[in-house]
Amino acid sequence: MRELFTRFLDLFRRGKLDGELKDEISFHKQMLERDAIASGANPDDAAYAAHRQLGNITGVRERARDAWSFAWVETLMQDLRYAFRGLRRAPGFTAAAVITLGLGIGANAAMFGVIDRLMFRPVDYLKDPASVRRVYFQTNFPRHSTNTVFPYTRYLDFQKMTSSFSEFAGFSLNLAVVGVGDEAREEPTAAVTASFFNFFDAQPVAGRFFSAAEDQPPTGALVAVLSYAYWQSHYGGRDVLGQTIKIRDYDCTIIGIAPPNFTGVAEGPPPSIYFPITTYGANAGPWAATTYYTNYNWDWTQAMVRVKPGVSLTTANADLTNAFIRSRVLARAIHPNFTQVEKGDPHGIAGPLKTANGPDAGLEARTLLWVTGVAVIVLLIACANVANLFLARALRRRREVALRLALGVSKRRLLAQSLTESLLLSFIGCAVGIAIAQWGGTALAKYFIPDSTQFSVVTDWRTLAVAVGAAILAGVLAAFGPVVFAQQEDLAKSLKSGVREGTFVRSRLRSGLLVVQGALSVVLLVGAGLFIKSLGHVQNMHLGFDASKVLQVTYNRRGVTFGDSVEQGEIRRLIAAAQRLPEVEYAAWVSSSVIEGSTTQNLSIRGIDSVSRLGRFDSQTATPDYFAAMQTRILRGRGITSADGPNAPKVLVVSEGMAKRIWPTEDAIGQCITIALPPPVAVGSVPPCAVIVGIAEDAVHNPVADEPYRYYMPLDQYPQFGAGRLLLRMRGDPARATESVRSTLQKEIASLSFLTARPLSDLVDRQRRSWQIGAMMFVAFGLLALIVASVGLYGVIAYNVGQRMHELGVRVALGAQPGNILGLIVGQGMNFALAGVVLGVILALVASRWLQPLLYQQSAKDPIVYVGVAVVLLFVAIAASTAPALRAAKADPNAALRSD
Secondary structure (H helix, E strand, O other), X not given: OHHHHHHHHHHHOHHHHHHHHHHHHHHHHHHHHHHHHHOOOOHHHHHXXXXXXXXXXXXXXXXXXXXXXXXXXXXXXXXXXXHHHHHHHOHHHHHHHHHHHHHHHHHHHHHHHHHHHHHHOOOOOEOOHHHEEEXXXXXXXXXXXXXXXXXXXXXXXXXXXXXXXXXXXXXEEEEXXXXXXXXXXXXXXXXXXXXXXXXXXXXXXXXXXXXXXXXXXOOOOOEEEEOHHHXXXXXXXXXXXXXXXXXXXXXXXXXXXXXXXXXXOOOOOOOOEEEEHHHHHHOXXXXXXXXXXXXXXXXXEEEEEEEOOOOOHHHHHHHHHHHHHHHHHHHHHHOOOOOOHHHHOOEEEEEOOOXXXXXXXXXXXXXXXXXXXXXXXHHHHHHHHHHHHHHHHHHHOHHHHHHHHHOOOOHHHHHHHHHHHHHHHHHHHHHHHHHXXXXXXXXXXXXXXXXXXXXXXXXXXHHHHHHHHHHHHHHHHHHHHHHHHHHHOOHHHHHHOOOOOOOOOOOHHHHHHHHHHHHHHHHHHHHHHHHHHHHHHHHHOOOOOOOOOEEEEEEEOOOOOOOOXXXXXXXXXXXXXXXXXXXXXXXXXXXXXXXXXXXXXXXXEOOEOOOHHHOOOEEEEEOOOHHHHHOOOEEEEOOOOOOOOOOOOOEEEEEHHHHHHHOOOOOOOOOEEEEOOOOOOOOOOOOOEEEEEEEEOOOOOOOOOOOOOXXXXXXXXXXXXXXXXXXXXXXXXXXXXXXXXXXHHHOOOOOOOEEEEEEHHHHHHHHOHHHHHHHHHHHHHHHHHHHHHHHHHHHHHHHHHHHOHHHHHHHHHOOOOHHHHHHHHHHHHHHHHHHHHHHHHHHHHHHHHHHHHHOOOOOOOOHHHHHHHHHHHHHHHHHHHHHHHHHHHOOOHHHHHHOO
């Protein structure tokens, strides 16, 4: 290394060494002349003798220079200087190539920066990431499903029943109200096991993490660890150890501060506070305090494991599957009505820690992967365009190349110069692309990454490596065309060619690159059209409710006990206060979020041995104005009314889909359903049967996987399910009234409970994100590809026109009309476009089988979309060909014929 470094230093001291070498040779020559003169020769003969004795002085200097430098570095420096001169002489060519490559490289770097953070990048501080896996469970009964959430009791079973893992950690990520009074805010929190921190090589900035002794059922310790960001933003970084912070309905002592950028395994907003998972379970409600670690009726825990060294994933998965089945057997001993998932080929999976990269990744993750592929296609289009520019340049310089070959320059040397010029151009485009990626990636990160403040391409070596790799790939691909052309060039023919002979050279390679650009543009535009139509279907689908005017207010209980008189009084005051507001048309309490969550209970129906086998039936507890607030129609019978009080006969309203599923040949009204009530339930008591009094229209809350199987229970008759959300149908825009309504209702609360509010339409839009992403990104990249392809087509046609001016002049002199010239040139562009359309349609049809699952009620082979895209590309081809065609039609034939 020392010798290598010394030789590089010598290389940069070349000027000084050249001078020293010149002086050394001059000294030797003088000594030889002196010796000859001393022997009696005259000065002229002495100089001649010295020159003969030294030999070729230039050769001596070159051999000496080779001794202190690397020949390949010298050659590279010469090629770089040659490339710089060539690019400087052609500013238009350079600008077009740099901008084209910059767009392609920037798009890929931006998309990689986003998708890498969502799917592939190891979690910060994680020790030995390759051995850490998230626990997934899949079953095909009653339908195929993949779950990462399960009861805490099952997490305890995994620890006892498996042997393939060296470490376990459980966690539950939730939003919780933190603080008191005006400073109370809803914050992301993480309830974790004490073993959670052992997975990370992270040390607290201050204090400590909680211990296993503080994370034991049944109660857990009231301790908390703050995130570094929350500590800085809310406490200014001052000493807070030992102080108390209110989380939900309990006061926790702050015992530690997590290190900067520590986010655990959160895939949403990074947690602000970490506290024991047993503390969360013990304080979730009176029904959970004594059962969360013994019963199996509450799915709320996730788990990650560390696979033991030498244990294969196949063995680990088999171990998890066995534990899952055994745990389900234990669960049915406590809950006999639980579904026998063993019939559905259940299996456990120790899968990727990031769910976006896990089994059955969500629609949004799959769409993002497609969009990343789209970005690669844009880069290929850019490479094809730049290759065409290089090829046109090579055709224009073919006599120069032939002359250099005739003078003895090797083809390898010329090809090396071409590749150097292409790579230099690509790296300049890479610099432009990084700037584009920083701007575009920041915009994308705000849409996809919760903590987008840390997104930076310039400081991210992984994204920079991808950008540089894309630049090298683009440079090699862009130089491919000229390299092939140079290998096939006829030296004698090129030397004999003049301006009039061989000025226009047809190149199949250039034509092929142009067709490829058009074909790839067709693929992207077809994808854009399909996603736009799919998004239109989603937005226009009948959900069974109207969320556009609904404001959802969440009631976060604090300082009250579930079901006590204080809580019941607050619930009554809140709905009465809401009904008095002039901007509120209807108000109704429900047990769970209409969009974000669902609840299911065990149902028993006479004559049906297993209701769960027929599907999942979600429940909703509601007050009388629910159907009016949501604008859900009652098709037959009646809805919930004020007469359905606690002492009245139990009643239900079911959706039309549920009625048809359970009673396909009978009338559902008048049928009776027994609902298993949550604990505490009196020993020996039998829940009463609820009579169906109404059929509501189907309400599809999740257009991806939701089935319209739903039933509604009067809140007064089923108070044990609680009232967690207040739905308000507004007369105006809910977004504008959100804070004023929230603050007004907050004044009605006597306890420390806290209200949060947001328009229900925001939650509905979240369900449409995957189609919005697909439509937005496909349209953006499709238009970018179309622009690049049209510029490439224009460049090729314009170049061809310039090369054919002599031929076109002869045609005009022989009687050709301007319309004939116009049709000839435009027809050439149309031929390229037609070929690109045909190839692009074939490629799009081949890709449709993989694109179809990402679409909603939209065929991936929609002929309307394909025809529309073909028309658009042909129109663009006409527009790109018309300008050079008009220039050719208006050219003076005399000037063209006289040119030499």
